[in-house]
Amino acid sequence: MIKLVNLTKFYPSKIGRQYVFKDLNFEIPDGHNIAILGKNGAGKSTLFRILAGSEYPNTGQIRTKKKFSWPVALATGIHPKMTGRENTRFIGRVNGVFDLDDYEQKVFEFAGLKKKFDLPVKNYSSGMRSRLAFACCISIDFDIYLIDEATSVGDPSFKRKAKDALLSKSRSANVIMVSHELDDIRMFCDSAIVINDGELTFYNNLEQAIDIYQAI
Structure with a gap:
C-alpha cells in the first residue's frame, strides 16, 4: 500500500501559490499496474516525480514499504x-x-x-546513455517500476527489447505509468488513477478510467 498523507504541493508565482495538491489523502492499492491519467496541468508528472523521490511535497508525506525504481527512461x-x-x-x-x-x-x-561498456559515459551518445540507465534499472528487482515514456528509449530493436522486459516485470512486480500513448497504457496497465482538480480517483477498470479521462 502507498499512502499519501496530508500531501500538499504548490509552486510559487507572481499571483500567489499555485496548488497542484492540497491536503491530499489517498491510498494507492497493491497488486495493480496503474496508469496516471489527467489533462495537461492536472499534476500527473508532479505526482510521478513525488513518487520517484525526485521532487518533494511542501507538506505531508508518502508512507510505504515498497521499493521503487527510478523512472526507467531517465538516465x-x-x-x-x-x-x-x-x-x-x-x-x-x-x-x-x-x-x-x-x-x-x-x-x-x-x-x-x-x-563501449568500458568507455567513460561522456563518450556515449544520448541513446547509449539511455540504454545503460534502462539496463541498470530493469536488472534490479524493485517492487514497483515507475514508467515514464520508457518505450521511447533507443533504436527500434532496443525499444522492442525494453518493452518486452517491462512487460515481463509487470507480471512479477507492479508498474505505475505516465504516458500520452494509450496503446502503451493498455499494454502495461490494468487500472488507473485519474487526476482532476487536485483530486485522485482510482478505477479498477482501465477502460472506464480512460473514458472518464477523455471526457474531462
Missing part, C-alpha cells in the same frame, strides 16, 4: 566520467544489489554496448 545517477561498467557497479551498490558480478553481467548483456 539518472549516471556519472559521465565513469565507465559504463563502473556506473553499473556503483548503481548496484547504492540500490543494495547483493551479487554485483551477476548484476554487472546482466546490465552488460541487456545494454548491448559491447566494448
Whole structure:
C-alpha cells in the first residue's frame, strides 16, 4: 500500500501559490499496474516525480514499504566520467544489489554496448546513455517500476527489447505509468488513477478510467 498523507504541493508565482495538491489523502492499492491519467496541468508528472523521490511535497508525506525504481527512461545517477561498467557497479551498490558480478553481467548483456561498456559515459551518445540507465534499472528487482515514456528509449530493436522486459516485470512486480500513448497504457496497465482538480480517483477498470479521462 502507498499512502499519501496530508500531501500538499504548490509552486510559487507572481499571483500567489499555485496548488497542484492540497491536503491530499489517498491510498494507492497493491497488486495493480496503474496508469496516471489527467489533462495537461492536472499534476500527473508532479505526482510521478513525488513518487520517484525526485521532487518533494511542501507538506505531508508518502508512507510505504515498497521499493521503487527510478523512472526507467531517465538516465539518472549516471556519472559521465565513469565507465559504463563502473556506473553499473556503483548503481548496484547504492540500490543494495547483493551479487554485483551477476548484476554487472546482466546490465552488460541487456545494454548491448559491447566494448563501449568500458568507455567513460561522456563518450556515449544520448541513446547509449539511455540504454545503460534502462539496463541498470530493469536488472534490479524493485517492487514497483515507475514508467515514464520508457518505450521511447533507443533504436527500434532496443525499444522492442525494453518493452518486452517491462512487460515481463509487470507480471512479477507492479508498474505505475505516465504516458500520452494509450496503446502503451493498455499494454502495461490494468487500472488507473485519474487526476482532476487536485483530486485522485482510482478505477479498477482501465477502460472506464480512460473514458472518464477523455471526457474531462
